[in-house]
Amino acid sequence: MKTIVAITLKGIFRDKVFQGIMVTALMFLFIPIFASLSMRQVTELTITLSLSLISFILLLLSVFLGGTSLWKDIERRYTFSVLGLPLSRRSYLLGRFGGTALFVIIAASVLGIAAFCVVAYSSSIYPSDRPIVWGSMILCILFDALKYILLIAFAFLLSTVSTSFFLPVFGTIAMFVTGGVTQQVYEYIHSPASKTLSPFLKQTATALYYIIPNFGAFDLKLYAIYGLPLPANGLLMTSAYFVVYVGLLLSVSSSIFTRREMR
């Protein structure tokens, strides 16, 4: 499995899509200029823009690398030769996923370092009233990376059942959008404002809330931007949620992929 992880990483680094997406990272250079245009809370805005840019780049990488990795292997017939080796399909799938997830962590780390440099530069010119909590920023980027690894696990699940790239790519985008609002929807349907909704709709929405991933739980941007104290219990719960959810998704993906006919 380690060799599949290594091959996956090599493939990503040599991929033109990845190289194209990483050009987006050049936008970091312009963040201090954009932030200074606000004339107030420049450091906070720099942190916001930096974290949002990281999130955007990781989203692109997750959708395009996660959604096409397995599908491309099947479409281009790489699987015929690789699965002809003494390698179980489960190991192959987990290796591909592991390589992509590891890449997201590497990309988040590199982008995080760029973000720290930009924030440090910006705060040296426009000092903030609030202290910059670097630890919160690190955790914010880490949980963002976890969020996108969870999204990649979804992309892999969709790839195991799909014969085209439409479902893995667009399904992953749809899942990202839906997963970002489930918390708000859940809170709305359990608030007095939703009393006009039918019980069936409420039950369906509640059921979906438990099925669809809750990406909102991984968003720590506000804590990082305003240096608010992080809820330790919440982070622990979110970490456990991540492990269980990814574990379930990979188990189902492995099971489907093991049974898939390579025609």
Added chain:
Amino acid sequence: MNAIETVSLSKQFTGKKRARVEALKQLDLQVAPGEVFGFLGPNGAGKSTTIKLIMGLLRPTSGSASIMGMDVAQAASRRVVGFLPENPAFYDYLSAEEYIRFVGSQFNMDASLLNRRTEEVLKRLDLWEARKRQMRGYSKGMVQRVGLAQTLVHDPEVYILDEPMSGLDPIGRALVKEIILDLKKRGKCVFFSTHITDDVEKVCDRVGVIVQGQLRALDSVENIMRSGIEGYLVQTRQHVGNQAALQEFKAIRSNEQFVEYLVPVAQFQEFMALVGESSVEITLLETKRRDLEAFFLDIVENGKSA
């Protein structure tokens, strides 16, 4: 223990409008260790389906398959196999050398052995010069040669090759035949599919012919060739011995130096006896036979059962 064995192996696909397509019907096949087995069949006959079932890429509808006694459902069964898929494709962002090393690592090869074997196979397949280039820049023939190299690197006991000569130029084809003959000499089992009868005739011990998912013939190449003998072309020297003794046999060609006869198998003994009695000098004796292609075409076109 057979190198490859299938027992009532069948595969059905669901086609358009849920129509059931029987791609393989009750295939019983045993290939012995050290045997070179040619799997012949026209396009769409079920050759690749059979190979994919043996390699665990497809799941049988019924029946079973094993490699060296191990069920093909287990990944470990592929530990003794070198597999070349039809029209192979490999991670094109890797170089040939990187890919061969990757394959070797899957067989837990020792690093120094892997280095040595990688160099050997790349040189043998004439890929040494191009070994550092990414495979996305390779020609079809070069990719096919990488495919063969990756089957050889770990020196397995069983080789399963789906159309190994496909996409190769005459030099490449000759090289592949040479490799198969070398494997045969070293006691390896080679199972390969093709629709080119000449390849089978030159390198195989046994041949199976599959048509419409059914094994229609299974015999040794030697038996097939022997059964295909139609007669003998005998050339005698003119004006030597008593040529008149052979007059009951019709000469097919004659000139100042030679006379040529086409003698049916049934009359060959009689002909040779007359030659001995009449002191005629034989200058050439050649077997006239139907080649494997004619045998193959008969089976395909007439559904003749062996």
